[in-house]
Amino acid sequence: MKRTDDTPADPVERARLLRRVHSAVLSGQRAPQAPRPVVFESWRRSLAASVDPERWEPPVVFGSDRLAEVRAAHPLAACVPLLRRTLLDAADGTTHIMIVTDADGNILWREGHPNVCRAADRVHLAEGTTWSESSIGTNAMGTTLATGRAVQIHSAEHLVRRYHSWTCAASPVHDPETGRILGAIDLSGPLHTMHPALPALVSAAATLVESTLRDWMARRDDRLRERHRDVLRSLRGEPGALLSSSGRVIAAEPGDLGLPERVELDRPDGALLLGGREALIEPLDDGYLLRAPRQATAVTAPEPPARRAPTLRLRFLTSRPVAELRGREVSLSPRRAELLAVLALRPDGVNAEQLALALHGEQGNPVTVRAEIHRLRTQLGHDVVHTKPYRLAADVDADFLDLRAALRAGRLDAALELHRGALLPSSEAPAVRDEREDLITGLRGAVLAARDPELLWRLADGPAGSDDIEVHEVLLTLLATHDWRRPTITARLKRLLHDPS
Template identity: 35%
Template structure:
């Protein structure tokens, strides 16, 4: 909150919580007096910033109690955090956002957080010291930081305001958050204008700086630009696979990515995007836009054909062939009712697919795979990132919690005749053990 005599930032620009040259300690004291007066219903010595005042009014009107708002906990509805990350549409740019905000985390006083459109925390990164402090507030992956859950904060309030927000000290509605400052900016889908989530920088209140708001907002805009380019390229790749298949097929069909965006179409008035079920897999499904359809997985998407009345298509199984005979170019071939396609896979993905085949149908947890690949069960973040990429490539064929091949999928693995030649460049403990066995 600027001092009463300060000139307000134009409403078209994000407004920092403090102005350059302000004393954060004195400003926090003023804010505390304003907060206490507002919460007790007495006359305040100054007026909070409009974005904070609006947030407080919403919460008080809903009967929220700043002393009794529950400590945030992971959402029990989230049973597969990796799936939620993929569904958010932000997993493609998480590395860029983290790197773009590296300057504010190098000193170990701040953390970078990315939340989805509902305010649920999907990623965190930062020093163990600050992450430990965040843990005590429930500022953890899977927890909701929507306004209605924890009060005024840069994630939830940015989602409501639709613009970048900086929240300092006693501007937080919940008293236990007054020792923190946070800065968040919404990230929009450039194709639809819809908010996908929020990128946030949080840390102790003393770390506040007015330029952090502009930096976080700029990183959000760069993420939007990057998402637009990533989407264009992914549709181009999907089109190169799908177009020849559509040309050979009889009947009406369409190829879409994991989010329903159309890459190629033949005989269907689909528009630019189809609505897909939350849970989708090979076989027959009822789509809101097209009715009963037969689905076949493509690399990064789906081939969808209007269902035949006899239902034969849905009864034909999809086969995943993992070819590990080449030590340089391991590949996967997917054979379905509507055709087949082949792609090379990275050495890491080849290792994972082999390990999942060994442990089918039960599958492996992130910790299991971390131990298999690195000999360190704690490296689950790296495993989840790799699984997110693999599941995007093999749409609907690999499930999560635990990671496993979907039920009904026929899996075939081709390995060298000499076990010593199995993924010979791999140093993963489980692969080395398989070579010896």
Template identity: 40%
Template sequence: MTHSPTDVTRFAAVDNAQAARVLDEVRDATLAGRPAQLDPRPVIGESWGRMLRSGVDPDHDFRAGLLGRDEIERRRRDSPLRHALPVLREGLLSVADVAHHIMVVADAEGRVLWREGSRSVLRKADGFGFEIGAAWGEDVVGTNGIGTPAVARRPVQVFAAEHFVRSHATWTCTGAPITDPRDGRLLGVVDISGPWETMHPATLAWVGSVAKLAEARLRERHLTSLDRLRSVAAPILARIEGRAIAVDKDGWTAAVTGMPHLDRLALPRTVGADRIWLPTLGLCSAEPLPGGWLVRPHRGQDEPAPRGTTRIALDLGQPRRWSLAVAGGAGTWTHELSPRHAELLYLLALNRAGRSASGLADDVFGDPSRTVTVRAEMSRVRRYLGALLEHRPYRFCEDAEIQVILPDDPLDLLPHSTAPAVLRARSAA
């Protein structure tokens, strides 16, 4: 019997054992380059392609060294995911334990930081290195429920032989990325895993929903921290004549006076100098506040940026993290990019003469009428790039030097992206 990729989940829900056997045959045929009775699902087929290009051995159970205890504790302390753990535990653990699954939480690099659930399943996970401190990125252990959602940037279930490494084919993993609700930055992945016999078709929606609840908790914490900073800054701002803005340590705005509201300032790596130059405000001073900074534009701050060539490096070389580094007479700063902003800035780097809103809408969505969405996103981009990004049409400023750092294999360019222009760039490689 032939099955299309889209009905694999329903097929597995009816007969797990038969689905596992079929997928095992499909995997073997695909990796051997033979015709198969069933094509892998697109998200799995794309992942297998990345594994073949990167040289991951499907018959070798490679394990990177475990992190030491001190490093694990440091990463736990530094990870915003620690604040989402109560939501994840409440939403996933009780059902996972009954269903003979475990909950695993990994950071953006794919390192396992927390792992809880059924004791018998935890012991089985130990058998193939699914341990605290282990590396489960795609580039290390192949297609799996931690590494693949981190690359695809959406919830993914990896059932049985959909795992690239053969020794993982007795397992089913369902993972969902958890992103920073402020800027879309990947924080990590939450995963529910267990023997493939216990797979349920509703697991994917369940894990995805709980990941969204975790992001909502992080958003609530962010707003609460801004409220605290606002209460500290309010009496100070009330005494200031002129313009000032209170921001947290990441540059998010708590309160302003004498100027329009800005969502966020792109702060340099080192804040606290007598004079700092910001793309959106010009020359400023910064004074520490509990939990943030009081930034005051200098009088006559409309002066141009310090002279010197501005170099902008758009780093798209990693499958999970993309960033923009700006260096010039005004200093150096780096901004981590959301998936959408990475797409938009890549397209502008390709088109130095600029793109209109309708042109970018066509590039990203294949629909030139979606200009409202594009303008909203570009407005957010301009809040941290300031005068370095011009509009009508949207483009990098003429005197900036643009460097785009691409992945070693062009087919790995922005692997999450379905933008027509990005797909064309991959296919042209």
């Protein structure tokens, strides 16, 4: 084979050589040149994942209805304008597109030259699709996420033949808070647009984003220290530390506690040894306080009583779902409300696959669910949402659980009082939808079976029975001749029969 440094400089000539290399290697023949090691290793990983070089459609994981929500929740969302200025505005007229993915290779943003965007649409290089190596084979975005290094993939270095007319360069972006990869930044375009500076430009953009994220993290740390500066002082000599939401130590008193850079938050009952004593991890609004009280028992002594779990109240049978934690209302997006509903319905816990099925059905992606759980834990606290399995560690007080219990106990008066509305009526999550229908069906069936006019009136006058013809018909047969409600029920029934919609 020829040495790899004999590769032609002209991108079109190089593409011709790479196509011969691609065909030879995949057919087991002698190649005119060895693939670059990063490409060969990527081909091997991709083929091991059963990627077919003749298959060219990446899977779609986010529809247009979910894309805005997923984007808004991603840590790189605030950096997209910066990337636009760096990679697109500064090179007006470039024949490339800028792509930003999440850590799983899902394309969240794609912007750039209109003609290139149209060409990308034809090969499904589009927002909402997955470009991990295991999904679509060797490509700059997937390979940079797999290796954690900046990568350029040109022409037939792509495993899937459909993309041999494309060139791309990508670089990973790391979270300064956790060190984990947040996603990839990529420039892609027709192979004739290849330029030697392309990888350097993308790497510089990734470095700029990481630097920006680091600056923002430092500012958050400063605000957290300022907001809770009196907390450490109030310990009055007890060893303690202020932690970020991920457990990173940002302040300690005294300063030489010998703590690691990051404290593992997922510990039984928050237990941790600090200065030879058992420490406590206590949640703050935007972080945690780690402290070792003087009255803490020595390591060899019997374990102290477990701390009382926080109370999480969920009011999801209303027009607007409300959650309260430790007496304070928590702002909920529709997706997080669904997450809490499913976790409340599964008190023994679920794994990522089960949670993905409950939230998204057969198309659910466990990787996406893990990211959603991570954001929920950051908001509520690691002591409220546990992992392995995913479950709520708080004392849950949920109106929909109370309604279910009332129905099972035959307490129909209490059930009608609780059912002020359907459970998250706009949710299409399979587990939520099933529970919503079960509650309405159960309430309706129990009240009809009781044949009590007072209960039937309350059902007909509420959200579960206001448009139910059978409920009104049965109630009409049970009401006394001179009951003041008969004319009302008769009028409603007439409207329902003439306009059942």
